[in-house]
Amino acid sequence: MSDIRILLVDDHPVVRAGLRAMLADFPGVTVVAEASDGDAALVELSKLNTLGEPVDLVLMDLQMGSGMDGVTATEKIKAGEAGNPPPPVLILTTYDTDADILAAVEAGASGYMLKDAPPEQIRQAVLSAAAGQTALAPEVAARLMGRIRNPSPALSGREVQLLELLATGMSNRAMAKQLFISEATVKTHLVHIYSKLGVDNRTAAIAVATQRRIIRGH
Amino acid sequence: MSDIRILLVDDHPVVRAGLRAMLADFPGVTVVAEASDGDAALVELSKLNTLGEPVDLVLMDLQMGSGMDGVTATEKIKAGEAGNPPPPVLILTTYDTDADILAAVEAGASGYMLKDAPPEQIRQAVLSAAAGQTALAPEVAARLMGRIRNPSPALSGREVQLLELLATGMSNRAMAKQLFISEATVKTHLVHIYSKLGVDNRTAAIAVATQRRIIRGH
DNA sequence: AGGGCGATCATCCAAATGGTTGATTCGGGT
DNA sequence: ACCCGAATCAACCATTTGGATGATCGCCCT
Incomplete structure (x- = not known):
């Protein structure tokens, strides 16, 4: 052969x-x-x-x-x-x-x-x-x-959207204005994102999301 | 030879x-x-x-x-x-x-x-x-x-180091421990970084630093 | 018709972060 | 000898963020 x-x-x-x-x-x-x-x-x-x-x-x-x-x-x-x-x-x-x-x-x-x-x-x-x-x-x-064995829960479309804005360095207030929603809603989304990604603050969320290529990293 | x-x-x-x-x-x-x-x-x-x-x-x-x-x-x-x-x-x-x-x-x-x-x-x-x-x-x-040529104020070595840890999602306290310095010092470095990068919070600093290739955007 | 989920908002409280001012030490350069 | 910038720390206060709880609305699916 x-x-x-x-x-x-x-x-x-x-x-x-x-x-x-x-x-x-x-x-x-x-x-x-x-x-x-x-x-x-x-x-x-x-x-x-x-x-x-x-x-x-x-x-x-x-x-x-x-x-x-x-x-x-x-x-x-x-x-x-x-x-x-x-x-x-x-x-x-x-x-x-x-x-x-x-x-x-x-x-x-x-x-x-x-x-x-x-x-x-x-x-x-x-x-x-x-x-x-x-x-x-x-x-x-x-x-x-x-x-x-550990299926990580999927992020909703809105959550990914939040994550993208987050990665640009926007504050909760800025994201709220941009998306025409209240800061309270932004916070709720963030909390959900954190728990799904297994982190407890925004910078860590960005780090994990970038590493998993959920959002673009550069 | x-x-x-x-x-x-x-x-x-x-x-x-x-x-x-x-x-x-x-x-x-x-x-x-x-x-x-x-x-x-x-x-x-x-x-x-x-x-x-x-x-x-x-x-x-x-x-x-x-x-x-x-x-x-x-x-x-x-x-x-x-x-x-x-x-x-x-x-x-x-x-x-x-x-x-x-x-x-x-x-x-x-x-x-x-x-x-x-x-x-x-x-x-x-x-x-x-x-x-x-x-x-x-x-x-x-x-x-x-x-x-672009005299964007240069970050010191220590500041870049901080920025790298920041990008992994660490808190001020965590960075302080990792670097064996106080949280006060971490905050001072961060303030300097923000002013040099022209931002006012950590996530924005990461966004700018990544874009300018000061740190790796994974 | 009812259950589940995403998206929306509110309130309250605790913790982290940001901004300011000021101070010390150390090393390099004039 | 003197100045300057980097690195270190402290104390104070305002703002932002995070966490918990609860609630409404609309949509999809069974």
């Missing part, structure tokens, strides 16, 4: 070099192309497809400095826009936040590994993913379990 | 492999040791020192998942605890926020490069740093320049 043909996607030349070197040590896999962001990845995919040399696995970072991010790219790949059938996508990234994992899984990723994983773990993940199986880093799997 | 002897410090095996591969392509440099965090780095340094084979340059990430972080490690290296004279430290990291840069420079780093830099830029930085010169990434240098 021929080698597993891999497309590397990462905006850091250093990381690409590392993966290339690491994968070169694994028998049975070959890096056939590289890209520095999602746009370039899609181009590479379709190019290789028309050449009749489709890739078997996309190994991609989620955070890309510029260009299309990993989640969007995963969605597009899975939509089949760049060759049929779409190859499995293995996410290899730095962060293991709930929001990141969730987004990746929802976008159709076949696996989620962390960059600080030992080479052997990465090798296993690459092989499983290429074989069509799911490969999750132990840390990630554990986190998902915790998430299922 | 003999090769520049380098110690690699990064908690990601992938990144270490990448740097190793990249540096192998540069003539005149040799990676003599690797470490996954600050503690291990100090051990390696003193070990090589007693062997009479001191390193000429430490190439280190700032963010280390576990163990001693890069800033602390830089301080210790510069304090000469791990061999005399202390080698220059070149920071190679992912983020270019003021807080990170400030901390690294204050800790005595000789340079600050971003991981998404092209190999050639990294090569130049390695050579300059090993030669005892300062090497800043263009993005970083530009940021510092803009800071100078």
Whole structure:
């Protein structure tokens, strides 16, 4: 059987070099192309497809400095826009936040590994993913379990709206005026937000909401 | 003249492999040791020192998942605890926020490069740093320049530190305990921060500081 | 028809935060 | 020797925020 043909996607030349070197040590896999962001990845995919040399696995970072991010790219790949059938996508990234994992899984990723994983773990993940199986880093799997056991209550639309204003530094009074409601109502919403996020003041709420990507953080 | 002897410090095996591969392509440099965090780095340094084979340059990430972080490690290296004279430290990291840069420079780093830099830029930085010169990434240098041209009153190191804790949602009391200072002092710092940033409460301060990339917006 | 939930508002009280003034210490620079 | 800014702390008071409780209204769902 021929080698597993891999497309590397990462905006850091250093990381690409590392993966290339690491994968070169694994028998049975070959890096056939590289890209520095999602746009370039899609181009590479379709190019290789028309050449009749489709890739078997996309190994991609989620955070890309510029260009299309990993989640969007995963969605597009899975939509089949760049060759049929779409190859499995293995996410290899730095962060293991709930929001990141969730987004990746929802976008159709076949696996989620962390960059600080030992080479052997990465090798296993690459092989499983290429074989069509799911490969999750132990840390990630554990986190998902915790998430299922501890479902954090969803914020209502109004609450998210409050949270967004809150993150701009507005006072209760300012938010009340902006939303045409009373300060009392603002306070009620805030109390609900705090209890849902498990915090007890506004700055902590912003910190948690930002970290969970409930609101934008920059 | 003999090769520049380098110690690699990064908690990601992938990144270490990448740097190793990249540096192998540069003539005149040799990676003599690797470490996954600050503690291990100090051990390696003193070990090589007693062997009479001191390193000429430490190439280190700032963010280390576990163990001693890069800033602390830089301080210790510069304090000469791990061999005399202390080698220059070149920071190679992912983020270019003021807080990170400030901390690294204050800790005595000789340079600050971003991981998404092209190999050639990294090569130049390695050579300059090993030669005892300062090497800043263009993005970083530009940021510092803009800071100078835009005389928005500079925050002191302590103030930035406060701001970082603030952004995690800590109360005045919590910050006071964490920094071993009184709440009165915390409040004084906050007042200074507010006036320098042109705001009048903590959440607004976080919003502005994040926008200006004084701190990381997660 | 009734139950649940989101959104709205009020009141009362406690705790945290913000604003002001003033003071001390320490280090760097003229 | 002198000045200045950073960092430290204190005391005071006004304002804001947080927490508890309770209430009304409208909507969706069964």
